[in-house]
Amino acid sequence: MTSQTNESKSRLPAGQERRSRRSAGEEGGGGRRTSLSQPRPGPFQYLVLGLLAVVFVYPIWWAVSSSLKPPTDIVRDPLSFSLGSATLDNYRAMFDDVPIGTGFVNTVLVVAVKGAMTMFFCPLAGYAFAKYRFPGKNLLFGVLMLTLMLPTLVLVIPLLLEMSELGWVNTYQALILPGSIDAFSIFWMRQTIAAVPDELLDAGRVDGASEFGIFARIVVPVIRPGIAALGVLTAMNIYNDFVWPVVAVNDESHQTLQVVLSTLAQNVTGNRVGADFATVWGELLAAGSIAMLPVLALFVLLQRHFINGILAGSVKG
């Protein structure tokens, strides 16, 4: 990672300068191009993209629609779907079977607290790295970049032991604190904040604002779209996080949604062999759909922030 950073320091493709001044919330530059150099896409291109889109969306549609089918139909006729025979039976059975409500509440709690921490501390640290020169900065930044390389799995065992020492097994702290301020988000925010003109900050200083005041009152409003994108991505990541929660929590009252889901899957492959397959599949699909819908809804509502977040993060650098 570090080498990548260094390597790219000096090179800046022509035009990058110009682009970087656009706000993070803006769409990519396609619209700006003169149509001279762009051929009108033919039916073949539409066909390819259309097919690809179907491949990408169909599994989601299939899962959700199948979850509404009577269990035996999922097995007998996986393709069909009719609104007339739609049923919530799978959902009822699933609700009886696993504490998905508890999982949902826990997930929302963890997303809210952990997400808030990320959205506050990461821009703040990103600001320091983007706009200050201070002794040890390069070293600190190097460490930051190195931590990006650490696979989660390396830390699982020792972190669990640490939680046990602290008496934090089966607590919300254990779910929230590790990884609550992550290197990637800081790096991203640093890139975003670097584009804020120094003149703005200097103006704030002249007005006598404190260093934190400059961050809160000048930087944050300017990079709001970037923070929004960070928030959406972070929320999604925490929502979908799976490895650590599975390990850190063994008590039902603290399980997150993803843990509940994996328990259900294990029940299916393990303990309940011999149970009617169709029913079990129905429950699995119902649980999967329930877990998917909130993120999908969030994504469709905020997709601009989301996609532009990725675009901004990668283009602005």
Next chain:
Amino acid sequence: MTSGTLTPPRSKGRPPAAPRPVRSRRRLLLAPYLFVAPFYVVFAAFGLYPLVFALQLSFTNWKGAGEARFIGLENYTYLLTSEEFWSSLGNSAVMWLLIVPLQIVGGLAAAVLLANARLRLRGMFRVAFIAPFVTPLVAMAQVWIVAFDTDYGLVNHLLNLVGLPDIDWLQSTAWAKPTLALLFLWKTTGFAIIILLAGLQAVPADVYEAAALDGASRKRQFWSLTLPLVRRSIAFLVVIQTLAVFQMFAEPYVVTQGGPYGSTTTGGLYLYNHITASDLGTGAANSFLLVLLVFALSLLSVRLLRSRDE
């Protein structure tokens, strides 16, 4: 597993200008440290501390209970001479081959199509492509189990409709890896497309215009203009997908539990298996070997993908 590692491909071209100290020097010096401190506090507590602990563990035979004995490099030599360890890396390597080239080439093709300013429904396509990326992996992995069931799954049902025989997707060593690779591709290719699209759109329009005026063919434009300019995005993708593939864990964990015959026991899952066996010392040693490998692979891919003129 890819989520959370969305490092942008470009880093800042120009070092950020430091503010000129206008007011109290002391406060200026303190403020940035305070601002970055929370990260290092959290990292020290929940990253560094366990990491050092893991390093110690890797030189012991600790089983999670009882005495831990210092055994030097035994865990490392055990792993390095273990057929299972190498086959877990081999499995990951095959997965890499199944995933990364296809994702880059396919993703680039889709991105080039999407980058066309005259494309209608662009927003809709983009939403469709990225939708799998936001779905919870555990949920979709379960859908994969159901959809790829040999006897009653959707996919074989479709194959039968066009007259093809059933395939033993998840229970044959030949197909289990491609089936998991498909899940990974399905889940993350949208992300790759967006990254590549971003790279493509960073290529300023006037460059193309100039090229068009010079009479460069579309094909030549792609090879001589587009590709070099998205090289960074590609390098970035290769690095993060390499990281993700070699640490891949949740997909085989949920879908195949590493079977059949260990053919989907990836590097990440093999590591996890030490943990379930309470073999924590070996697990820790395995972690570090995996980190080293992943680190080396990322450096290698960055180097290989660096353009000649750099």
Next chain:
Amino acid sequence: MSRPSVPRRSVLRGALGAGTLAVAAGPLAACAPGSSGSEPRKLAGTPGASAKGEITIWNRSGDLFKVFDAAIDAFRKAYPDIKVNHQAVDIDAKLANTLISGTDLPDGSFWDDAKIGGQAEHLYDLTDLIAPYRDKTSAYKLSVNTVGGRIYGVPWDLDPGLLWYREDLLEDAGVDPAGLKTYDDLLAAARSLREKNPDARPIHMEKDPFLGQLWLEMLAGQQGTSLADADGKVRLDSREYRNILGWIRDAVDDDLVTHTEYLKQADLAALENGQQALVPWAVWWSFAPQQLLKKGKGKWRAAPLPAWSPGGARSGAMGGSSFIIPAKAKNPELAWLLYEFLCFKEPGYSAVYGPGEVYPDGLTTSVPSYGPARRPDRPLFEPVAALGGQNLWKVAVNAAETIPPAAPIPAWWAKSVDYLGDNLQRLIEGKMAPDDVIDDSTKKIQRNLVDRA
């Protein structure tokens, strides 16, 4: 009785530390897990009928939980001052973690036999308490949970292997079930069945590696051996295992085998359409005709397993669970009292196995491990309608009587499935020879599990 689950379950068993990390402490002194290996705790005295208090008992979820719920009601009547919280828990996922972290522990729990040995350190030594009942308890069950001569899991269910067969098909093929005395007879019967019906592949062989290995151990246990001896040494390289593996190869070579996963769709289909007619499996297979099969309902019967040599034992155990009391339990004595009631007292065990709300005919998926509860003439459950009214009780308890004692199940048993279980699959698929199964599995188990234990 319920199918022992996929290995991921012992997740992080031991990962939360209750031992000492004797490595150079350095910056991690504080992190080294707490109290050093304490002396095994023994539970000796038990309180009388006037006992008071509250206990939490864990059990698997599902129908069985409801059965126990009813039985625990009987306990509440006998000991009105003891409050029992009976909780349905995914035991495999949670118990190991909980034992080690020591928080929110139950006072007692039922657990698969194969899982207990590895956790002895966190459990009460129950040797003294079980002493008065030892003579009358299945020797097999006593042996499997013994660690260093002490008993950490007290026997619960006994799961004898039986030969399940389709009475109608055997009759059509002119096979007398009573004549199936050896495994060679079984092959001969399978051939006759296939002559009658060319599509028949009469003998079930398990496709799930874990269950397959459990099944292999049943066949080995029948001959008085098992994967590891009392010292934990691998003893695959033996005449007994060669018998079994050679027999499997013969059956495969003759194309007499249906290779499917236990009661999954493909298996059920082959059971219904007459392709499978001979299933050597534990008593808990009775679940299939009662709950899953439709066409085949009423046509299946149970018999003792064939013997490996004329006059040899006609059954071996396949699976089973025991009762454990965590070393950090708050009310271990009361938990013992509950176990004692359910296992050894007539109102207790008849409440578990007898006809009840959940199973009107009684619980037919195992038999008690306690001798006096297992008398052929005193059935606890009724003849099973789905088996054409057969007296399954009698068949099962007679078979249980012949199960030879075994050696303790090694802590690494579940992990060995990656080697032996997988190789067994290769054998059944015709990709590996019996000798190679033995050599390769022995070598790998030795290197990866025994040497590193």
